[in-house]
Amino acid sequence: MSTLTATTLVSRHSKTPSSASTTQTLINDDTPSTSRTATPNEHQHDQGVKCPVTGQAHGFCPAQKTDSRSPCPALNALANHGYLPRNGQHIHVGQLIKALREGYNLTLPLASFLAVAACMLLGQFRSISLYDLSRHNLIEHDASVVHADATPGSEYAPTQVMRSLVTRLIRTIGHERTDRMTLDDIANIRVNREAETHVLDKMHAEIARGELTIALGVLGGKSAYEDGADIGAFREWLVEERFPEGWRPDHKQGLWGTYRATRRVDNKMQELRAALAEKKKSVSREGSMCESKDSPAVAKL
Numbered sequence: 001m002s003t004l005t006a007t008t009l010v011s012r013h014s015k016t017p018s019s020a021s022t023t024q025t026l027i028n029d030d031t032p033s034t035s036r037t038a039t040p041n042e043h044q045h046d047q048g049v050k051c052p053v054t055g056q057a058h059g060f061c062p063a064q065k066t067d068s069r070s071p072c073p074a075l076n077a078l079a080n081h082g083y084l085p086r087n088g089q090h091i092h093v094g095q096l097i098k099a100l101r102e103g104y105n106l107t108l109p110l111a112s113f114l115a116v117a118a119c120m121l122l123g124q125f126r127s128i129s130l131y132d133l134s135r136h137n138l139i140e141h142d143a144s145v146v147h148a149d150a151t152p153g154s155e156y157a158p159t160q161v162m163r164s165l166v167t168r169l170i171r172t173i174g175h176e177r178t179d180r181m182t183l184d185d186i187a188n189i190r191v192n193r194e195a196e197t198h199v200l201d202k203m204h205a206e207i208a209r210g211e212l213t214i215a216l217g218v219l220g221g222k223s224a225y226e227d228g229a230d231i232g233a234f235r236e237w238l239v240e241e242r243f244p245e246g247w248r249p250d251h252k253q254g255l256w257g258t259y260r261a262t263r264r265v266d267n268k269m270q271e272l273r274a275a276l277a278e279k280k281k282s283v284s285r286e287g288s289m290c291e292s293k294d295s296p297a298v299a300k301l
């Protein structure tokens with residue numbers, strides 16, 4: 001059995017306040033930046049895909065103050081690379097489908113399914129901004145892997161990546177295969193995060209499994225579901241919201257292949273949860289045995 005990280009379960013994270021601004025999705029603490037290039041001076045992006053400073057259509061430029069960004073690393077990276085409007089606003093469903101196909105090589109059925117489902121869940125059929133995606137409990141959900149939960153009562157969840165969650169995520173993965181994130185790792189991450197916050201309803205649990213499973217498939221390449229994906233590349237994409245250095249999609253990521261992989265994750269999650277429940281039971285059995293042994297002593301006190 002792969003490493004069961006029940007022992008890594010920790011108490012619930014302190015929450016960062018939900019951002020009222022539309023931008024600033026990246027970690028903003030004091031750790032050194034791992035950026036490959038210097039960040040350009042503050043500037044404004046318009047609705048176009050070409051950055052006025054870098055001059056490139058698909059070169060990387062991080063979100064600027066006025067840009068709208070989401071809790072989705074994949075869509076933020078598409079905007080940071082100009083596959084979506086760099087300002088992250090007024091995105092039509094057709095634009096979303098095109099960007100998913102060009103940037104990640106998703107098949108038309110998978111890209112259409114994701115884009116249409118997103119508009120339906122948001123109830124926005126004309127256009128969306130990336131920040132709309134952070135509306136809590138529509139698509140966005142609790143127990144995200146690198147984002148804190150929405151504060152109670154707030155309409156929007158944070159779009160900032162939390163460094164402490166990234167660190168923990170990286171520690172949790174790569175046990176099965178050194179330096180590689182696998183489908184079993186995804187199951188492990190999901191079980192741990194939901195144990196920390198709460199178990200998600202069916203729809204959001206499916207969404208949460210899907211997010212990581214598509215990411216693994218896209219970043220890890222053709223054999224990702226057997227061989228995993230490079231953790232360094234995954235981290236770079238997740239944290240910097242940019243395509244990993246040297247990475248290009250090498251296959252078409254389809255609906256059926258993704259669905260089958262999510263079933264494997266789901267099965268593994270059930271296995272892990274059963275093992276966790278068994279472990280808890282045996283701990284409480286041992287506890288009650290100790291208690292019954294202790295009781296006479298306690299009675300004496």
Ligand code: HEM
Pocket residue numbers: 070071072073074075096100104114115118133134139140141142143144145146147157211212214215218
């Ligand atoms: C129309 C397409 C898409 C939409 C509307 C969308 C939307 C979202 C939303 C709203 C979240 C926040 C969920 C949460 O954690 O609370 C999210 C997270 C995520 N998305 Fe996407 N997404 C799309 C496509 C993709 C693709 C193609 C990938 C992978 C290549 C991806 C990977 C992820 C990952 C890994 C997360 C988890 C972030 C975390 O847990 O902290 N998404 N997405």
Ligand SMILES: [Mg+2]
Pocket residue numbers: 071140141142143144147148149150157
């Ligand atoms: Mg969330």
